[in-house]
Amino acid sequence: MNKGKKLYEGKAKIIYSTNNKHLVIQHFKDDATAFNNLKKSKVEGKGVLNNRISEHILSNLEQCGIKTHLVKRLNMREQLIRRAEIIPIEFIVRNIASGSLTKRLGIPEGTILEKPLLEYCLKNDALQDPIVSKEHIFNFEWATKNEIKEIDKITLRINDILTGLFRGIGIKLVDFKIEYGKAWNKDKDENEIVLADEISPDTCRLWDSKTEKKLDKDRFRKDLGNIIEGYQEVARRLGIMPEISNVKEVNFKKPSSIKFKKK
Ligand code: UDP
Numbered sequence: 001m002n003k004g005k006k007l008y009e010g011k012a013k014i015i016y017s018t019n020n021k022h023l024v025i026q027h028f029k030d031d032a033t034a035f036n037n038l039k040k041s042k043v044e045g046k047g048v049l050n051n052r053i054s055e056h057i058l059s060n061l062e063q064c065g066i067k068t069h070l071v072k073r074l075n076m077r078e079q080l081i082r083r084a085e086i087i088p089i090e091f092i093v094r095n096i097a098s099g100s101l102t103k104r105l106g107i108p109e110g111t112i113l114e115k116p117l118l119e120y121c122l123k124n125d126a127l128q129d130p131i132v133s134k135e136h137i138f139n140f141e142w143a144t145k146n147e148i149k150e151i152d153k154i155t156l157r158i159n160d161i162l163t164g165l166f167r168g169i170g171i172k173l174v175d176f177k178i179e180y181g182k183a184w185n186k187d188k189d190e191n192e193i194v195l196a197d198e199i200s201p202d203t204c205r206l207w208d209s210k211t212e213k214k215l216d217k218d219r220f221r222k223d224l225g226n227i228i229e230g231y232q233e234v235a236r237r238l239g240i241m242p243e244i245s246n247v248k249e250v251n252f253k254k255p256s257s258i259k260f261k262k263k
Helices: 046-063 099-105 134-139 145-167 227-238
Strands: 004-008 013-018 023-028 031-034 039-042 070-073 076-082 085-088 089-096 112-122 171-178 180-185 190-195 204-208
Touching: 004 046, 023 046, 046 070, 046 076, 046 145, 046 227, 089 145, 112 134, 134 145, 145 171, 145 180
Parallel strands: none
Antiparallel strands: 004 013, 013 023, 023 076, 031 039, 070 076, 085 180, 089 112, 089 171, 171 204, 180 190
């Protein structure tokens, strides 16, 4: 697989073309941003950890029948993914009140929600990703009724799978954000909806089940320190990189199930 030119650079990732028009390479950077880019910093090793954690989670979801953009991890910082036309909505699932929900509606932090709450935000940095209703989505044709129906179902299933996966390693899944896109399915010769996003401590709130210690990007947002240690703890409990105490460019032991192609 040849790496081509840079197609897009976002806050935490870069996308490169490949010699296959249906595949692109996703590179995980160490950059951390919060509060709509007002707070920025480099967190050394974050990209490496998110690459591994997200690969692990998306592979688990694939095993449960969820379609994702992930093809395979290529190296420490890169994944080969299916090219997808991104639906411009951030899908947020909340199990416990935190973050913007507490600020917007005054719900006390830590309130356990009776059932998962699904929110939609428009992907638009200039407008600070405003929350929108389904009516906005349909009216402005950001997605169709059928697409949202399908995505809602997949999103709640992902929440069930991830809640169980994290509970098994002593972590509460407080909330998370995911995005979807339309990617070409070569067997069916048509586009299909796929999960087209990372799932990592950058995009989830993860609290230790007993102590409620934050193991996610809130360590950066709230200046709690030890950001990378939180991410490493998640990776360690997921059973990936158990031997690692330092995530600078070191050679990890390859899991036997993963074909690891060096560029
Ligand atoms: N989130 C994200 N990217 C965004 C906005 C939110 O990954 O652009 C995640 C965030 O990490 C949290 C969940 O979505 O796990 C809910 O975030 P919230 O609406 O509380 O926003 P915040 O106040 O954290 O920006």
